[in-house]
Amino acid sequence: MERVPVLKIGDILLVSIQVDMSDQTAVMLQEDLAERIVATGCHGVIIDITALDIVDSFVGRMLSTIASISKVLDAETVVVGMRPAVAITLVELGLSLNSIRTALNVERGMELIAAARTDEWVMVDGDEDAETTATT
Amino acid sequence: MALSAEESGWLARLLTKNAEQLIRRWTELVASSLRGRLSHAELARQVQELHRSMIGAVENGLTDLDSEQGGELRAVLAELSRGRARQGFSASETAISVFALKDVLLELMEEDQNAGNLRDFVAFSALIDQMGLFTFESFVRTRESLIADQAEQLLELSTPVVKIWEGVVAVPLVGTLDSARAQVVMERLLQTLVDTGSPYAIIDITGVPAVDTQVAQHILKTVVAARLMGADCIISGIRPQIAQTIVALGIEFGDIATKASLADALRHVLRLTGVDNARRHQRRES
Amino acid sequence: MTAGVDLGAPQTQAIRSDDDVVRVRQLVRTVAVATKLSLVDQTKLVTAASELARNTLIHGGGGTADVAGVDDGRRRGVRIVFTDSGPGIPDLDLALTDGYTTGGGLGLGLSGARRLVDDFDIVTAVDEGTRITVTKWSR
Structure with missing residues (x-):
């Protein structure tokens, strides 16, 4: 049984899906990720789907579930690298994946996660440091 | 079949014997139909080439334009129609370059009673009709491919990112x-x-x-x-x-x-x- | 409604497990590339095939997928026939509605797949099985 590797880079878990996943592999990835988020205490998950030439409703649902699970575990999930043909197909299929944050590539995905974390800090700092908030 | 072997030979002789006069008259007739939109030298070159390839074909015993002996003649005709289509001539203006040969042949046969009889002329005429139709088809094909190309270019042009x-x-x-x-x-x-x-x-x-x-x-x-x-x-x-x-x-x-x-x-x-x-x-x- | 001549014998893939769904996707992709479908059309067809193969496995209790290149004289395409001898679909209209699900999925399998292909034909009888024929044509 194939397993999709989960890499830890700093505060982020990076998953690069390189194989045509069977449904079982997808479910296993979902479980692996939940465990790794808790074990590592990471606050960001990047799922790179650049290599996927299709995303069907099952994989789409898995991505949504991972996003929801990670949210519960206080981690932000960003799906990156969706191909144009895949995006067009998903729209036609009727899957809008509203709950998922997306970015064009891994770099932008990391920026997005960093920005999301900064927002939280700004909010926390807000009361103590009124000047910083005023300039934003 | 447009021509019998015998008629084919006749046509070869007719085309060769009066070559100079024939080309001059042919060029004249085509030139008047195109009203100076193609240079005389260019036109003369085209007519000469057509004449030469026709002689080549009938000397090889051409009886039908679609046969093997008609290969070169078809190529010349196709080239002619492609050129005309690109230059923006109409289909009739293109076909007339071929059909004018009928008038030329008729004049020749009227002058020279030994050149052939009515039956021969009808046979020659049938061959020329075939050539005319072929020209027409090549012309339309060229136009169609031009339109397809343009549509594609338009699509490319009109969607810059x-x-x-x-x-x-x-x-x-x-x-x-x-x-x-x-x-x-x-x-x-x-x-x-x-x-x-x-x-x-x-x-x-x-x-x-x-x-x-x-x-x-x-x-x-x-x-x-x-x-x-x-x-x-x-x-x-x-x-x-x-x-x-x-x-x-x-x-x-x-x-x-x-x-x-x-x-x-x-x-x-x-x-x-x-x-x-x-x-x-x-x-x-x- | 599914006109056209088959080009060569269809290739058959049994659908008995999860891994077979992956194999159906790969087979459909190979045929779609050979038929020169555009990249977007390939993606749509493979996605539809994936949904339908999964349906065949989960709802039909397994079956087969026959994939073939077809030609209707004007254009070429790929036709896939999914056959199972499962319980059949009692209410077809309902099953083709967006969001309707019995298997705990998103309910986009049948309805979504229908939007992704050009021709979609379904024959079903309760307790006898279901046969779904889809075709995607090149443009």
């Missing part, structure tokens, strides 16, 4: 959008987002005179697809009529950003990215 700022691409749409074109635009825009790593796209429809439900749907789908890929689309230049159509058709544009002009859209994007940059800047400082 340009990078207008770091991280911002724009598609200025001009002309009527049909479903096929909308699809090409959609795919190209999304691909450019990936290639340039741009998180913002501006779809400017100032040059689009009207949209129907299908086209509006295509634009909407593009926006949703771009979002799935992690990019934002802004639609600019919506004309009043189009705005009315969109509302009248009950198309939901939802939370898609729309701006009056391309400039406004760019300003909007820069403000968005400016916020990001300021934030990042701030973080570095603290």
Whole structure:
């Protein structure tokens, strides 16, 4: 049984899906990720789907579930690298994946996660440091 | 079969014997039909080539244009019609270059009673008809391929995706959008987002005179697809009529950003990215 | 409604497990590339095939997929026939509605797949099975 590797880079878990996943592999990835988020205490998950030439409703649902699970575990999930043909197909299929944050590539995905974390800090700092908030 | 072997031989002799006179008269007749739109030298060259390849064909015992012996003659005819089609001559103007040979042959046969009888002329005439039809078909084929090429070029020309700022691409749409074109635009825009790593796209429809439900749907789908890929689309230049159509058709544009002009859209994007940059800047400082 | 001549014998893939769904996707992709479908059309067809193969496995209790290149004289395309001898679909209209699900999925399998292909034909009888024929044509 194939397993999709989960890499830890700093505060982020990076998953690069390189194989045509069977449904079982997808479910296993979902479980692996939940465990790794808790074990590592990471606050960001990047799922790179650049290599996927299709995303069907099952994989789409898995991505949504991972996003929801990670949210519960206080981690932000960003799906990156969706191909144009895949995006067009998903729209036609009727899957809008509203709950998922997306970015064009891994770099932008990391920026997005960093920005999301900064927002939280700004909010926390807000009361103590009124000047910083005023300039934003 | 247009000609018998015997008639073919007759035609060869007729064409060779009076070659000079024949070419001169033939060129004259064609020239008058084209009214000086082709240089005389060019025309004479074409007629000579046609004459030469005809002689070649009938000397090889040509009985039918579609046969093997007609190969070279067909090639010359095809070349002639291609040239005429490209130069913008009409189909009749092209076919007449071939049919003029009938008049020339008739004149020759009237002058020289030994040249052949009516039956021979009808046979020659049948061959020339075949040549004329072939010319016509080549002409139409060339025109068709010209039209197909142009349609393709138009599609390429009319859907430029340009990078207008770091991280911002724009598609200025001009002309009527049909479903096929909308699809090409959609795919190209999304691909450019990936290639340039741009998180913002501006779809400017100032040059689009009207949209129907299908086209509006295509634009909407593009926006949703771009979002799935992690990019934002802004639609600019919506004309009043189009705005009315969109509302009248009950198309939901939802939370898609729309701006009056391309400039406004760019300003909007820069403000968005400016916020990001300021934030990042701030973080570095603290 | 599914006109056209088959180009060569269809290739058959049994659908008995999860891994077979992956194999159906790969087979459909190979045929779609050979038929010169555009990239977007390939993606749509493979996605539809994936949904339908999964349906065949989960709802039909397994079956087969026959994939073939077809030609209707004007254009070429790919036709896939999914066959199972499962319980069948009692209410077809309902099953083709967006969001309707019995298997705990998103309910986009049948309805979504229908939007992704050009021709969609379904024959079903309760307790006898289901046969779904889809075709995607090149443009």
